[in-house]
Amino acid sequence: MGYVRGLKCRECGREYPVDPIYVCEFCFGPLEVVYDYKKIKRALTIKNIEKREKNLWRYKELLPIDGEPQVGLNSGYTPLVKADNLARELGVKELYVKDDTVVHPTLSFKDRVVAVALTKAKEFGFDTVACASTGNLAHSVSAHGAKAGFKRFVFIPSSLEPSKIVASLVYEPNLVAVDGNYDEVNRLCSEIANKYKWAFVNINIRPFYAEGSKTQGFEIIEQLGWEAPDNVVVPCASGSLLTKIWKSFKEFKEIGILKDLQTKVFAAQAAGCSPITTAIKQGTDVIRPVKPNTVAKSLAIGNPADGYYASHIVKETGGHGEDVSDEEIIEGIKLLARTEGIFAETAGGVTVAATRKLIRQGLIGRNERTVICITGNGLKTQEALAGHTSDVHYIKPNMAAFEDVLLKIGHKE
Amino acid sequence: MAVKVRIPTPLQRLTQGKEEVECTPGTVIDIINNLDAQYPGIAERISEGGKVRRFVNVYLNEEDIRFLQAENTLVKDGDEVSIVPAIAGGAHR
Numbered sequence: 001m002g003y004v005r006g007l008k009c010r011e012c013g014r015e016y017p018v019d020p021i022y023v024c025e026f027c028f029g030p031l032e033v034v035y036d037y038k039k040i041k042r043a044l045t046i047k048n049i050e051k052r053e054k055n056l057w058r059y060k061e062l063l064p065i066d067g068e069p070q071v072g073l074n075s076g077y078t079p080l081v082k083a084d085n086l087a088r089e090l091g092v093k094e095l096y097v098k099d100d101t102v103v104h105p106t107l108s109f110k111d112r113v114v115a116v117a118l119t120k121a122k123e124f125g126f127d128t129v130a131c132a133s134t135g136n137l138a139h140s141v142s143a144h145g146a147k148a149g150f151k152r153f154v155f156i157p158s159s160l161e162p163s164k165i166v167a168s169l170v171y172e173p174n175l176v177a178v179d180g181n182y183d184e185v186n187r188l189c190s191e192i193a194n195k196y197k198w199a200f201v202n203i204n205i206r207p208f209y210a211e212g213s214k215t216q217g218f219e220i221i222e223q224l225g226w227e228a229p230d231n232v233v234v235p236c237a238s239g240s241l242l243t244k245i246w247k248s249f250k251e252f253k254e255i256g257i258l259k260d261l262q263t264k265v266f267a268a269q270a271a272g273c274s275p276i277t278t279a280i281k282q283g284t285d286v287i288r289p290v291k292p293n294t295v296a297k298s299l300a301i302g303n304p305a306d307g308y309y310a311s312h313i314v315k316e317t318g319g320h321g322e323d324v325s326d327e328e329i330i331e332g333i334k335l336l337a338r339t340e341g342i343f344a345e346t347a348g349g350v351t352v353a354a355t356r357k358l359i360r361q362g363l364i365g366r367n368e369r370t371v372i373c374i375t376g377n378g379l380k381t382q383e384a385l386a387g388h389t390s391d392v393h394y395i396k397p398n399m400a401a402f403e404d405v406l407l408k409i410g411h412k413e
Numbered sequence: 414m415a416v417k418v419r420i421p422t423p424l425q426r427l428t429q430g431k432e433e434v435e436c437t438p439g440t441v442i443d444i445i446n447n448l449d450a451q452y453p454g455i456a457e458r459i460s461e462g463g464k465v466r467r468f469v470n471v472y473l474n475e476e477d478i479r480f481l482q483a484e485n486t487l488v489k490d491g492d493e494v495s496i497v498p499a500i501a502g503g504a505h506r
Contacts, residue, residue: 011466011467011468012461022500023468023498023500024468025423026458027458027459027461027466027468027469028423028458028466028468028469028499028500029466029467029468029500030468030500190500286479288479288480289477305500308467
C-alpha cells in the first residue's frame with residue numbers, strides 16, 4: 001500500500017484525491033503530493049534502504065505510487081564522484097559531482113521523474129503517455145514508454161539539437177517538433193492535455209512526476225554516509241529539480257534519517273535564460289519571464305513554473321544564484337571533462353561555471369563540503385562543442401610525422 | 414465606454430457564462446472588488462488579502478501587471494483587462 005494521503009494546493013492548501021490533476025480548482029495554484037510521514041518513518045529506515053537494490057526505487061515509500069514500481073527498475077543510484085581534481089582547480093577542499101550523466105537508460109536525470117510518472121500512469125490506467133520537452137524528457141519518455149508498452153507522443157521545439165532528436169526517434173514514438181520555443185510547446189501541450197485522455201508526464205501527471213527528482217537528493221545523502229552537504233548547486237530550468245532536492249533533504253530529516261540539516265541551496269542558470277537567478281540576485285519575489293537565448297537548450301524555459309518556489313528556497317537556506325555566459329558554459333563542460341573525466345551536457349557546464357563564480361564570490365566556502373548536480377550526458381549535446389575543442393593531430397602513417405607532432409606540442413620524455 | 418474584462422473558462426460559471434464583462438475604471442484591485450459586487454465569489458478566486466493570487470496572471474492591454482504597478486495599476490476607460498490562470502490548461506479534469 002502507498003503512503004500518499006492525497007494532493008494539496010501549494011498556495012491555498014485545498015486538498016484533492018489522488019487523480020491525474022495538477023491545478024487547484026479554487027485558486028489555480030499547483031498541486032503537490034502529500035505523504036503520511038509517520039507511517040513512512042516506520043517503514044523507511046537506513047537499515048531497510050541499505051538492503052535494497054541499487055536503483056532509485058530504494059526510497060519508494062517517499063515516492064507517490066500505490067503498488068510496486070513498474071518502470072525504471074534500473075534507473076538511478078548514479079555515482080557520487082569525489083571530484084578532487086576539480087576541487088583543486090576551483091580552490092575548494094571538498095567537492096562531489098552527483099553524476100547523472102549515466103542514469104539508465106537515457107543518460108539524464110529525467111529517467112528519475114519518468115520512472116515515477118509512467119508507473120503512476122499505469123496505476124491510473126492510461127494507455128498513452130506524452131510530454132512537452134526541451135530534449136531530455138522526450139528521450140526518456142520515448143525510451144521508458146517503449147519498454148512499458150505505452151503509445152507515446154513527445155513534443156519538442158523544432159530548434160532542438162539534432163542528436164537529441166535522433167536519440168528520441170530511435171524508440172519510434174510520435175515525435176512532434178513545434179515551430180516555437182519551449183514555453184510555446186508547453187502551452188500547446190496544456191491545450192492538448194485538456195482535450196485528449198493522455199498521461200502528459202509534466203502536465204496532468206506533474207505532481208507525481210516531479211517527486212522522482214527527490215531520488216537524486218536521497219542518493220546524495222546516502223552516498224555522503226547519511227549526511228547532508230554544506231552546499232548543493234542545482235541547475236534550473238523550471239526550478240522543479242531544485243525544489244525537490246531540498247524537499248528530499250527535509251523529508252530525510254522529517255523521518256529521522258538525517259540528524260542535521262544546514263545545507264545552503266544554490267541555483268545555476270545560463271545568462272541567456274536566467275529568470276530565477278536574476279530574481280535571486282535582485283532580491284525580488286517576482287519572476288520576470290524572458291525569451292531564452294542560450295546554448296543551454298535544456299535549461300531554456302523562459303517562464304519557469306517553479307521559479308517562485310525555487311527562489312524562495314534559495315533565500316530561505318541562505319544560498320544564492322548565479323548565471324553564466326555561453327562561453328563560460330563551454331569552458332565549464334571542458335573543465336569538468338579534463339579534471340574528472342565526466343562529459344556533461346550544456347546544463348552541466350552551467351552548473352560547473354556557476355559554482356566557480358559562487359566560490360570566487362565567497363558565497364560557497366572554500367572549506368565547506370559542496371555537491372554539484374550534473375544532470376545529463378554531453379554525448380547528447382555534442383553540437384554545442386563544435387569549434388571549441390582542441391585540435392586533432394592528423395598525420396601520415398610514419399614515425400617522422402608523429403615525432404613532428406611531439407615537437408609541436410613540446411612533449412618531453 | 415467602460416473597462417472590458419476577459420474571464421477565463423474556469424470562472425465563467427461565476428459570470429453567468431460570460432467570457433467578457435464590463436466594469437468601471439479604477440485600480441486593478443478596485444476592478445476585482447467591482448467584479449465581485451456584480452458576480453459574488455469571483456474576488457476570492459483571483460485574489461487574497463488585496464493581492465492578486467500568485468498563479469493568476471492579470472494583463473492590462475496585454476501587459477502583465479506585475480511589470481506595472483501590480484494591484485495598484487490604474488485601469489482607465491476603454492482599457493482591456495485579461496485574467497488568465499498561470500498554469501495553462503486550467504483546472505478541469
